Amino acid sequence: MRSWLNSIPQQQTILSSWTESWDKAALLKKISQVSEALLKRKNPKAPVGVLADNSLEWIAIDLATQDIGVTLIPLPSFFTPNQWLHAIKSSGMQAIFCPQEDVARNLGFIFQNDYAGELKLYESMSVLSSIVDQPNLLEVQKITYTSGTTSEPKGVCLSTDQQWSVAQSLEQALHSLQIKKHLNVLPLSVLLENIAGVYTALACGAENTCVPLSEVGLHGSSQFDADACMAAIEKYQAESIILLPQMLQAIVTRSTKQDPRLKSLKFVAVGGGKTPVALIKTAKSMGIPVYEGYGLSECASVVALNTPHNERIGSVGKVLGNRIVRISKDGEIEVKNMDLPHYLENTAGLTSNLTSTPSSAECEWLPTGDLGHLDDDGFLYLDGRKKNVLITSFGRNISPEWPESLLLGSGLFRQAMVIGDGQAQLGALLVTAKEGLSDEVIQAGVTSANQELPDYAQIKHWLLADEPFSPNNGLATANGRLKRDLIKKKFNDQIELLYANT
Incomplete structure (x- = not known):
């Protein structure tokens, strides 16, 4: 995880917010503080959650859990209390970083740790029990819960290596752009921003700017103020951001051609859903450097991406260097995985999503549920969801x-x-x-x-x-x-x- 640190000058700003900037020493100090607090818990290796707005501390918590081998469960703020409770129970979470005591207590975390940060660390009553009901998490560093199409979110289990492999592939794909500043516009609890945003910025040696979501125009899960977002892009001189299709649509609607608020941008990734070709063409005609990509949580986010040097509008780009994709006989996109993803089925432990696949050779291929095709030049196209x-x-x-x-x-x-x-x-x-x-x-x-x-x-x-x-x-x-x-x-x-x- 720390290999990216070696090439960064000691005094270079790595992370910044609206109130502070961290260089290498400051980041390592914060990681050490978080790690110390986690290891002082009654059950120091038990999973820990984070339920909070975007912040530098959120990032430090994530990196600290990687450092000491503790599983982190990011809880999206847009989940319902019942969905939070499902994630807590199924993961065996024993502590949570949260700014609000009443929220933590309502979720069963009533003992405040002596960790001194903006976010407070609360432990659950169950850590005092002699028997802790906790799944076997093996090498799992992060459980990302997808909201999916049912009331109970599904936990996808990822290792540190799986996540950083994607970040390193993205760094290679975007290296020629020499991006120096990335602005987090999506919640850090969303895996796409977590890996393609923060980790990739760190791998590129870029400065990652992280501010409260309200400053970038995101309120709740479905309200987006495009003008506030563009003001933040201009204020922080962001060179790269990640957007969902509906956010891009809002920016296109509210911006002008060659809008001065967006002139610092070099790369705008759009993903999370199919983006209309007409929208991408309109955005580009206005001077917005937008590029569509494709990914899924089971593959630690990004699988394919258009870039300035490899682009075909209408496609989701070429497959990243760490992935191999094929199309099944019935048109489904399948991704070859060296490290098979797992779902967290229940508190009894992990279950591979490929256990029912008939042969070991076929088990290497993850069915995505998406229909698509590859053209002769290797660009991947999405044709819809198989079940739809x-x-x-x-x-x-x-x-x-x-x-x-x-x-x-x-x-x-x-x-x-x-x-x-x-x-x-x-x-x-x-x-x-x-x-x-x-x-x-x-x-x-x-x-x-x-x-x-x-x-x-x-x-x-x-x-x-x-x-x-x-x-x-x-x-x-x-x-x-x-x-x-x-x-x-x-x-x-x-x-x-x-x-x-x-």
Whole structure:
């Protein structure tokens, strides 16, 4: 983990915030303080959680757990209390870093450790028991919980080597850009920012700037102030950031061509969901250096990425140097893993997600659940989610992400979910980007998207959702992925009426 430190000059700023800057010595001092506090616990090797806003201390806690071999569980602030409790129970978490005593106590952590930091360290009552119910975490440094499509998040277990391997591959891919400043815009509890942001910045010898999420415009899990984000980019002269597609859309909407607030940027990575080609082209035409990538938690985030020297708009880029990808017979993207990922099934321990695979040779390949293809030059394309495929009454198989991407590319819609499984024609649930759009304007946007689709994939019917799909109402994951089954259940009556009237 510390190999990146060797090439960094002693006085160079490694981490910075709105109030302080840390060089190598300051970072190592903080790592030592955190490590000492963790090792003084009743059960010093038990897993520890962190539930807090972005901060330099958050990063130091992460690096300290790597140093002393303790498993860290980042808890996203946008999880519900029941989801937090599920993560705590399933991981065997015995302590938590948290700024709010009442939150820690409500989660079962009532004894405050003497650690002196901005975040407080609380231990649970169970550490006083002679028997601690804790899973065998082996070489697991981090358990990242994915919000997924069910109420109980799934824990993906990763080693230190798995995480830093991705960061080193990203450093190699981006080396020619000579990025000197990265700004954390996503929560550190999101693995993408954790690895592709912090670790990659450290591996590049860049300065990683970490400020409260409100300063970069992120409030909760679904409210984003693009103007605040652009002000932060200008203030800290960020050269690289990571965005979700809906955040990029907001910035494009609120910015101007060659916007002076964005002139410091060299590289804007966008991932976490399929990004409409039209949005990427619009962003580039405005001078925003945006590049789409692809990854998943089971592969420690990034698998493929477009870069200035290797780019094909519409693809998610070329596969990173530490990965090999193939396409299965049924079109599913599979990733070769030297170190197989594991899911944390329950407090009894770990379970490989590949245990049911029939042969050891096949066990090397991780099925991603994503449909895609590789072109002759090695660029990877996403065609949709395998489980989302719609089959019309005429027997046509359609990935809904295809027409959805075109609808979102119009700029009129914030969200779109295509429906029509078992129906003769497709429909769509729409969330408009602006309030008050007339039916005529909405229909014009749908018609424009249909012009790029064959007849069987065109949207023939649509209805407006009465609220956005978000983690707050349980209709989307933290990275914006739609929880399709729950959305269909919520809008079932309207959908039935939509098709009954056609």
